Amino acid sequence: MPLKFAITGCVVAGVAFATVASAAEPWTLVRREAIRSHVEFLASDLLEGRAAASRGYDIAAAYVAAQFRQSDLAPAASAESYFQSVPLLEATPVLPGSSAQLVVDRDTHSFEYGTDYLPSADYLSASSTLTAPLTFAGFGIDAPELEHNDFANIDLKGRIAVIFTGAPARFPHTQRAYYSANATKFPKLIERGAVGVVTVASPQDDRLFPWERIVAMSWAPQMRWIDEESKPHEAYEELKLRFRFNQSAAARLFEGASKDFQTVLASADAGEAQGFDLPGLLTLSATTGLRRTESANVLAVATGSDPRLRNEYVVITAHLDHMGRGSAVNGDSIYNGAQDNALGTAILLEMARALDASGLKPRRSILFAAVTAEEKGLLGSDYLAHHPPAGTLVANINIDMPMLFAPTTDFVALGEQHSSLGDTARAAATAQGYKLSADPQPEQVSFVRSDQFSFIRKGVPSIVVNGGYKARDKRTDIAALRQDFLEHRYHQPSDDITTPIDYATAADLARINLRIALDAANAAPRPRWKNGDFFGQTFGN
Missing domain, CATH: 3.40.630.10 (Zn peptidases)
Structure with missing residues (x-):
């Protein structure tokens, strides 16, 4: 389309805006x-x-x-x-096909879907099971410029990482935004050898996003876009399963650990780096309906x-x-x-x-x-x-x-x-x-x-x-x-x-x-x- 009006210029608050003669500026x-x-x-x-x-x-x-x-x-x-x-790739968790079971010594505890946990979709397999020991890794963050490293004293190789959502409240808001993202956290966990993830709402996120609200929206299928190699983008395949536990269920994972759950919640609220092994083996299972669209x-x-x-x-x-x-x-x-x-x-x-x-x-x-x-x-x-x-x-x-x-x-x-x-x-x-x-x-x-x-x-x-x-x-x-x-x-x-x-x-x-x-x-x-x-x-x- 040919230019209908002659371009002129104006400056507002030191910023030059392109305008047009007469009353035909686009915003009008x-x-x-x-x-x-x-x-x-x-x-x-x-x-x-x-x-x-x-x-x-x-x-x-x-x-x-x-x-x-x-x-x-x-x-x-x-x-x-x-x-x-x-x-x-659309992935829908099949609810009867999911389970989470913790074995500590001879004690077995089975968690309940919806009440205690929600499974993630597995974009690479219709049926998956993972059994591994557990390590708590704080927020799952290594931010050297902020002198925070949740990984300093732990080894995640072959283990399921248990991490809080979000980032420490003491972080500047920009860094907090960046380090809160799973796209930042998950590659760091993979680099350190983790094979699965259990995420738990941080104290602040638990106030902002109540568990009942998250469960109410869990019916929605999950998706990833497919790359040129026909692989789902950012599926984080090394993390075989990723489950979300509510805080009361997560507290069970800390029984018998070096620190109890209330202590780590307080440390998280204070923005402290923390990490240590948790007792027992956790078995996670998920069934996923997969559909390309x-x-x-x-x-x-x-x-x-x-x-x-x-x-x-x-x-x-x-x-x-x-x-x-x-x-x-x-x-x-x-x-x-x-x-x-x-x-x-x-x-x-x-x-x-x-x-x-x-x-x-x-x-x-x-x-x-x-x-x-x-x-x-x-x-x-x-x-x-x-x-x-x-x-x-x-x-x-x-x-x-x-x-x-x-x-x-x-x-x-x-x-x-x-x-x-x-x-x-x-x-x-x-x-x-x-x-x-x-x-x-x-x-x-x-x-x-x-x-x-x-x-x-x-x-x-x-x-x-x-x-x-x-x-x-x-x-x-x-x-x-x-x-x-x-x-x-x-x-x-x-x-x-x-x-x-x-x-x-x-x-x-x-x-x-x-x-x-x-x-x-x-x-x-x-x-x-x-x-x-x-x-x-x-x-x-």
């Missing part, structure tokens, strides 16, 4: 009712919760592709297609105008999938996912339409990606990060469950302290009449809990702008609305079109994200990690 063309319409369709019962690799998801993907085509955006999966097929990322591109920069991509992501059908709650078994993440996808679609309607051609290309299988472990975004369009990904703007319940005067930008995108986001919010507030709950390490982490792990600066906490109406308690959603609607059938959503604020989020994307696409230098940033040093090229 965003329509809140269009966002509402997308949400009402994507979160309708017709789509049956949009589970990855389901009929409902395929309908949603076709809808997104049709919207991209209507917006005159080019297909980006191939020259002719918007659909990037993600090959998947596929689901599509939906990709469209606004091709850059600069011949030198058009093969550099600013990728804007929102996950299209949700939980599908599951256990009925109050007679409703469809997990619609209105906030999570029909709203994020709707914002992405309206950003794409508004950019095309403006006629503005950014220097770099902007890739719009509605990705699959986020709920299965960030799989669609991880596949995209490993298989991008020909060119280089230089920045990621992710939109996931922004929780926009009422008008606010602020937004929260996760990751703003890590890269130059934070300065851009602050200027974009200011230009739109908002302020950026600090993340009020950094201890929840949200920056590694969504699709942006797939790109961070490939060295790509990333940011997520979410709803703020400062209500325009002082009588509105945003924090209470968020807590009510998390307790009663998050990953529940009630996250449907009855969920409160303020579409005017959603439109403003689309405008802010457009400003960020266009700055990243038009500025001479690429977005960059800040000097000395932990993620930049860990993953940057």
Whole structure:
């Protein structure tokens, strides 16, 4: 499409934004009712919760592709297609086929499924059994820069590692986010010879994610994407079985050990490194239903105008999938996912339409990606990060469950302290009449809990702008609305079109994200990690 308007420039808070003459800046063309319409369709019962690799998801993907085509955006999966097929292995634990049994001397104790433990899926075998001695390995972390090593006094070779989830509360939030991830922990356990893992909720995670809530969601199948060698990616095959025990069951593993469970809980709360052998042999057995399938990322591109920069991509992501059908709650078994993440996808679609309607051609290309299988472990975004369009990904703007319940005067930008995108986001919010507030709950390490982490792990600066906490109406308690959603609607059938959503604020989020994307696409230098940033040093090229 030819450039319809002459490009001019403006500077807000020290950050240069590309703009266009007259009133046709892309952000002025965003329509809140269009966002509402997308949400009402994507979160309708017709789509049956949009589970990855389901009929409902395929309908949603076709809808997104049709919207991209209507917006005159080019297909980006191939020259002719918007659909990037993600090959998947679906693994469903078969409940009667799982067991966990501890033998200490002549005493045998059998644990109960759901009450005491949950099995993981085995992506490599339909039936698996592992018998091995146990070693407690604290959080399963070796962080020399923080003088923490749970492995200092133990030998894990041929043993099942028992570890806490999360990371010590004393860690800086960034390092805590990184070291909490299984993708960080499991390779370290494998390096040290562990053959299995039992994870136990840390004291803080046990408060945030109660066992009853975890069990209630255990019906959902697990997935991995399949690599070019037909192997499931990051299946950690050396860790033959991975079970999750609740704290009361885990306490049984520590009976007769050098320290009891309450002592190690207190040490974990204090952030102390710890590790020692546990008595007895643990036998874990799991039966897994395995099925190969596929689901599509939906990709469209606004091709850059600069011949030198058009093969550099600013990728804007929102996950299209949700939980599908599951256990009925109050007679409703469809997990619609209105906030999570029909709203994020709707914002992405309206950003794409508004950019095309403006006629503005950014220097770099902007890739719009509605990705699959986020709920299965960030799989669609991880596949995209490993298989991008020909060119280089230089920045990621992710939109996931922004929780926009009422008008606010602020937004929260996760990751703003890590890269130059934070300065851009602050200027974009200011230009739109908002302020950026600090993340009020950094201890929840949200920056590694969504699709942006797939790109961070490939060295790509990333940011997520979410709803703020400062209500325009002082009588509105945003924090209470968020807590009510998390307790009663998050990953529940009630996250449907009855969920409160303020579409005017959603439109403003689309405008802010457009400003960020266009700055990243038009500025001479690429977005960059800040000097000395932990993620930049860990993953940057």
